[in-house]
Each structure stands twice: as structure tokens, then as C-alpha cells.
Amino acid sequence: MESGVVSRIVNDVYQLCRPDDSGTLADYIPELAAAQPDSFALCLATADGRIYGTGDLDVSFTIQSISKPFTYALALADRGTEFVDARIDVEPSGEAFNEISLDPVTERPRNPMINAGAITAASLITGSDPVERFERIRRCYSRFAGRELSMNEAVYASEARTGFRNRAIGYMLRSFGIIDSDPDEAVDRYFRQCSLDVTCRDLALMAATLANNGRNPVTRERALSTALTERVLSVMTTCGMYNAAGDWVTSVGLPAKSGVGGGIVAVLPGQIGIAVYSPRLDAHGNSVRGVAACRELSQRLELHFL
């Protein structure tokens, strides 16, 4: 498609979705409620490195659960698929992201996109000490984004102060032998990864790197192997939008991941990465304008492929 046409569609979708001020900011992590509620950005990056964006493209927000596919990717690269599969299933859960649950038959977290699976993935990252293990996550995400990302200390402190449910999940995982290291360290690493600051442009490039088989289309650096990229996209397809996953797949038709910071990424494999930022959330914890913008873009650019 001609670039002028794509640019016009991105702008039209932005204008169409902008008036919707429904939804509420996440406030269960107190610092998240400090976001500017009306911020809105939409960015599309192609697998050959063209970028189309509009709105608050350079406003920073924390990546939150959009981190989950990327840490899962690094755990797969560090430990191999068989080792990771023995600890984290790849089945949709239909549950809330922070459900304190394991599959009753396998006694494993149902997938890496809910917190139980994400905390397990964080526990599997290799490195000589906790500092290096988190640093490897930060560098991995930075390769996807094509620039050095850093952590938002205020959000991290806020989450660390209030994250008792995630600690409960960490201890449950340790008691079932899913995590065999210190659960507090794994949960702390998960809090840190969720607190990495990104912009909408960063997320679009992270999504475009997944679209481009794991190679960043701008820096040309490889962030993930092609085989693992396919697996991560598959899990995003079935589990990325929590209990709204079925609705998302039928209306948008793209692998995706959302975060309570207000970001959403969606990927058309081989072609396009999309990112939206708007921090007002619906009842599922997904950005209201983000879901609407992805649905519109998918229709207008005919991206629905699932």
C-alpha cells in the first residue's frame, strides 16, 4: 500500500477514536494513576522499517504486561523450548491476568501471558546474579525497541510496595516446584520488567521486530530467532488479551498484548507492528481507545488474518 494512504488511515483512525474518553486509569498500583488520562498515540511500523505515527508518540509509560511475551522469548532462548514447556503451558486460560491458579491437571501456569506464567518466565532468565539477570531482560527489550530502555523507579517502588498478590503467586509457584529458585527474586524481577519505560514508537518497533521474524527493521539487529518469534506470536494469539482474547481475535484478528499502563501491541507477521497508547482502560484492563484503534486499523488496512 502506498505510504500516503497508510499515513492518512493512521490519522483518520486516530481522529475517530480520540473523542472516546470512557474507561478509567489503573490505580491498583498507585503510581499508575498519575498518568495523563487524555494521552493518546498511535504508531505503525513496517517490517521494512517505515514508521507512521500520530499523537503523543514520545510520551513515556510503563510497559507492564506487554513485557510478558518478551521475557518469555528470552526464557525460551536461555533455556530451550522443552525446559520452558515443562514449566509453563501454552493454553488460553480465560482468566484474569492476576488469577492465583495453576492448571489442575498439569499443575503448571496455563500460559506465559498471565502473571503465574510470567513470573515463572522471569525466574528462568539466566545470569550470574539478580542484577545481571534483570539487565539481560532490559537489554533484550532494548534490542527489540532499537534504543536503550530504562526503568521507571517510581512505578517500580509503587508496585513493589503493593504487589502482595504477585508475591502470593510467586510463593504458590515455589511450593509446587515450578520455581526452584528464590520466589522473591523472581517476583522482584517481574516488577522491574513491568516498570521499564517505553513510548508508543518503541512499542511499534518492538512489534515490528516480531513482525520481521525477530530482527529489528531499523537497527537490523537480531533480537530473537525466527523459530522462537513464531512461537511467541502463537502464544500472543491465543493468550495475549486475557479473558477478552476470543473477542479480540474475532474483531481484530492479530496476535497482540496489552498492559495496564495503557499500551497495546499487535502484529501482522511478516508485515506490520502496531502500537497504541491511551491509559483509560476497560473492564478487562485493556486500553479503550487502543482496542478501538486496532479494530479500525485492522478493518481499514485489511490486516485481519486469523
Ligand code: DON
Ligand atoms: O502484575 C501486575 O500487576 C502488573 N505489573 C502488570 C499488569 C498488567 O499490565 C496486566 N495487564 N493488562
